[in-house]
Amino acid sequence: MSARSRARRRALELLFEAGERKLDENELIQLRSGDPEYPMKEYAVEIVRGVVEHRDDIDATLREYSEWNVDQLPKVDVALLRMGLWEVLYNDELDDPIAIDETVSLAAGYSTDDSPAFINALLDRVSKQGKKDRGPSGQAASQPQPDSAQSDEGSDEQD
Numbered sequence: 410m411s412a413r414s415r416a417r418r419r420a421l422e423l424l425f426e427a428g429e430r431k432l433d434e435n436e437l438i439q440l441r442s443g444d445p446e447y448p449m450k451e452y453a454v455e456i457v458r459g460v461v462e463h464r465d466d467i468d469a470t471l472r473e474y475s476e477w478n479v480d481q482l483p484k485v486d487v488a489l490l491r492m493g494l495w496e497v498l499y500n501d502e503l504d505d506p507i508a509i510d511e512t513v514s515l516a517a518g519y520s521t522d523d524s525p526a527f528i529n530a531l532l533d534r535v536s537k538q539g540k541k542d543r544g545p546s547g548q549a550a551s552q553p554q555p556d557s558a559q560s561d562e563g564s565d566e567q568d
Contacts, residue, residue, distance in 0.1 A: 412450065412452075413452055413511070414511060414514075415450060416450035416451070416452035416453040416456070417452075417453070417456065417492065417511055417512075417515060418515060419447075419449065419450055419453035420452075420453040420454075420456035420457050420460075420492055421485075421488055421489060421492060421515055421519065423437055423438065423441065423453065423457050424457060424460060424488040424491060424492060425484060425485055425488040428484055428487065428488060429484065434457050434458075434460070434461050435457075435458070435461065438454055438457060438458075456492055456495060456496070459495045459499055459500070460491045460492060460495045463495060463498070463499055464491065466498075467491050467494045467495060467498070468491070470494055470498065470535060470539060471487075471490055471491070471494060471531075474531050474534055474535055474539070475490075475527075475531055483520060483521060483524070485519050485520045485524075486516070486520055486521075486524050486527070486528065489512055489515055489516050489519070489520065489524070489528055490512075490528060490531065490532075492512060493508060493509065493511075493512035493528065493532045494532065494535060496508035496511075496512070497509070497532055497535055497536050497539075498535070498539065505532075505536040506536075508532070509529060509532045509533060509536065512528055512532060513525045513528055513529045513532075516528045
């Protein structure tokens with residue numbers, strides 16, 4: 410298993426645990442970072458923080474493409490889909506087919522027999538159709554894009 414695959418599994422565990430225990434994900438990252446037997450991978454932290462930052466948009470996309478409310482889906486599937494949607498919509502360093510395949514592989518190991526096909530279909534549709542309606546890094550196309558002069562001045566705020 411690759412380092413990124415292990416990081417995804419760790420991110421899934423954190424997202425699921427936070428949801429089940431109703432904990433703040435960032436606090437859980439701090440709590441779990443001190444565990445020497447199960448070190449926190451940098452990419453796992455990036456995924457979790459990305460999901461937290463974009464959760465409202467991710468959940469809206471999930472509702473739109475699944476036609477289900479988040480609370481109607483198995484909790485592990487919600488964690489998997491949030492993670493996969495973050496990678497597809499917001500992680501420009503990763504090709505969508507890799508993100509989808511990795512998420513489906515985790516679903517096969519952690520969820521129901523029907524979940525891998527459902528997750529694969531949803532992420533594939535978002536990858537193909539959803540990005541058409543979005544600008545860079547998953548930003549909704551209806552949101553105004555800053556012009557180059559404004560983006561240079563505000564670059565410290567975006568980091």
